[in-house]
Amino acid sequence: MFEKLRETARELLSKGEVECVLGFAEGTLPMFYTPYLARKPEEAEKLVYGPFAAPNIATYLRKLKGKKAAVIVRGCESRTINLLISEKQLNRDDVKIIGVPCVGALDRKRILKDYGGEIREARIEGEKVIVKGDNGEKAYVLEEYISPSCRSCLYPEAIDPDIKIEGPSRDGEKADFSDIERIEKMSPAEKWEFFEKELSKCIRCYACREICPMCYCDSCFVDSNRPVWVEPGFDYSDILSFHLIKMYHMAGRCVDCGACERACPLGIRLSFLTRKLTKDMKEAYNFVSGLSPEEKPALGVFSPDDREDFIL
Amino acid sequence: MKDEPKILAFLCNWCSYAGADLAGTSRIQYPTNIRVIRVPCSGRVNPQFIVKALHDGLDGVWISGCHIGDCHYQTGNYYARRRFYVIKNLLEYVGVEPERVQFSWVSASEGKKFAEVARVVTEKVKKAGRAKRLAKKR
Numbered sequence: 143m144f145e146k147l148r149e150t151a152r153e154l155l156s157k158g159e160v161e162c163v164l165g166f167a168e169g170t171l172p173m174f175y176t177p178y179l180a181r182k183p184e185e186a187e188k189l190v191y192g193p194f195a196a197p198n199i200a201t202y203l204r205k206l207k208g209k210k211a212a213v214i215v216r217g218c219e220s221r222t223i224n225l226l227i228s229e230k231q232l233n234r235d236d237v238k239i240i241g242v243p244c245v246g247a248l249d250r251k252r253i254l255k256d257y258g259g260e261i262r263e264a265r266i267e268g269e270k271v272i273v274k275g276d277n278g279e280k281a282y283v284l285e286e287y288i289s290p291s292c293r294s295c296l297y298p299e300a301i302d303p304d305i306k307i308e309g310p311s312r313d314g315e316k317a318d319f320s321d322i323e324r325i326e327k328m329s330p331a332e333k334w335e336f337f338e339k340e341l342s343k344c345i346r347c348y349a350c351r352e353i354c355p356m357c358y359c360d361s362c363f364v365d366s367n368r369p370v371w372v373e374p375g376f377d378y379s380d381i382l383s384f385h386l387i388k389m390y391h392m393a394g395r396c397v398d399c400g401a402c403e404r405a406c407p408l409g410i411r412l413s414f415l416t417r418k419l420t421k422d423m424k425e426a427y428n429f430v431s432g433l434s435p436e437e438k439p440a441l442g443v444f445s446p447d448d449r450e451d452f453i454l
Numbered sequence: 455m456k457d458e459p460k461i462l463a464f465l466c467n468w469c470s471y472a473g474a475d476l477a478g479t480s481r482i483q484y485p486t487n488i489r490v491i492r493v494p495c496s497g498r499v500n501p502q503f504i505v506k507a508l509h510d511g512l513d514g515v516w517i518s519g520c521h522i523g524d525c526h527y528q529t530g531n532y533y534a535r536r537r538f539y540v541i542k543n544l545l546e547y548v549g550v551e552p553e554r555v556q557f558s559w560v561s562a563s564e565g566k567k568f569a570e571v572a573r574v575v576t577e578k579v580k581k582a583g584r585a586k587r588l589a590k591k592r
């Protein structure tokens with residue numbers, strides 16, 4: 143199933159058009175592809191793509207700055223590359239973009255939870271995920287275990303790829319934000335309770351920041367001690383301040399790839415925040431992050447008739 | 455005094471701060487709950503300041519700048535307007551009372567309006583009561 147991709151990568155490498163091809167390969171854990179850098183033509187045989195790829199590959203691409211690299215991307219990842227180019231973190235001429243189809247990324251933690259015991263093997267067969275382990279073989283309907291961010295994805299396919307690998311993708315027209323709308327309708331007290339329950343699990347390991355392709359600051363506000371924006375410890379006011387400020391930094395920059403949510407060891411639904419941001423930016427400013435490398439970040443521009451119904 | 459809310463006001467030097475000055479020199483009364491920090495421009499107010507103020511226990515935050523089109527630096531308040539919209543929405547979304555964070559445009563000649571907005575902001579914050587949610591308990 144990955145033949146077309148592998149052939150493309152092999153050719154690029156053997157012709158010397160690129161120094162390396164960045165993508166995913168089978169990992170050591172089931173249902174979990176690992177980021178992989180193919181440097182030789184024969185290494186292209188390892189490349190894969192699909193729902194088992196949890197991180198956003200652009201996180202690793204930034205570290206290859208200056209190298210001629212090809213990168214295998216889904217919709218959200220191609221939008222990340224556009225943002226990184228517009229923020230001068232990458233040169234467009236250095237990257238060759240290979241777009242692959244995307245049916246969404248798997249919410250692996252939910253399968254682990256529903257299965258119960260240890261899973262030792264997993265594969266995708268058509269529209270199902272087949273797992274094997276402690277509790278025997280079980281099949282799960284893939285679509286029911288897709289990450290929440292992917293359910294509200296507006297652009298599942300890569301934007302302006304240099305090379306496109308064809309295949310079935312999600313339908314961006316069917317993006318669903320109904321759960322966010324439900325939260326928006328709650329009273330302040332209910333909202334507070336809802337988020338306190340969800341976010342107070344946070345141990346501030348900052349895995350969500352480390353995995354985020356747009357969180358590349360050399361010094362992050364959480365490490366600042368003059369002033370101290372967030373204090374150490376488990377007080378919810380500090381945890382929430384961290385998430386609020388991080389989300390503010392992501393306004394117009396988050397592509398809602400869901401990588402942070404999938405990386406969180408506590409299984410916190412960070413997509414309740416990232417998807418709200420996505421929804422707000424679209425509704426208020428008709429802005430979707432990363433549609434073009436020339437586009438300025440939404441908070442770096444303005445329009446004279448921006449909404450101001452919230453101003454006294 | 456114990457139950458009187460404290461409201462942090464970020465006022466821009468060129469308009470709202472001068473408006474507050476005019477309210478003062480015209481001897482117009484306004485609530486004493488307001489604590490002013492003078493900033494060069496509403497665009498100088500990083501939304502992080504709002505989160506930190508609430509976290510540090512302020513009961514309300516009020517940010518006021520020049521009217522749209524009147525910014526001393528021409529575009530500062532345009533940028534500010536977008537940022538404030540984003541942070542206000544986020545704060546409300548996680549359950550912070552909407553009354554706590556307020557924005558306004560008040561010019562240097564609007565001493566009366568300054569006092570009036572100060573009253574409105576104070577009433578709204580009073581309605582939300584003393585800060586308890588995002589405020590860190592010490």
Ligand code: SF4
Nearest residue numbers: 344346347348350406
């Ligand atoms: S990864 Fe999860 S636990 Fe770690 S800081 Fe982020 S939200 Fe908190």
Ligand code: SF4
Nearest residue numbers: 357359362363388391
């Ligand atoms: S949370 Fe903000 S300051 Fe920290 S790395 Fe991300 S963008 Fe930078």
Ligand code: SF4
Nearest residue numbers: 354396397399400402
């Ligand atoms: S904050 Fe946004 S861009 Fe960053 S990992 Fe999370 S969903 Fe992706």
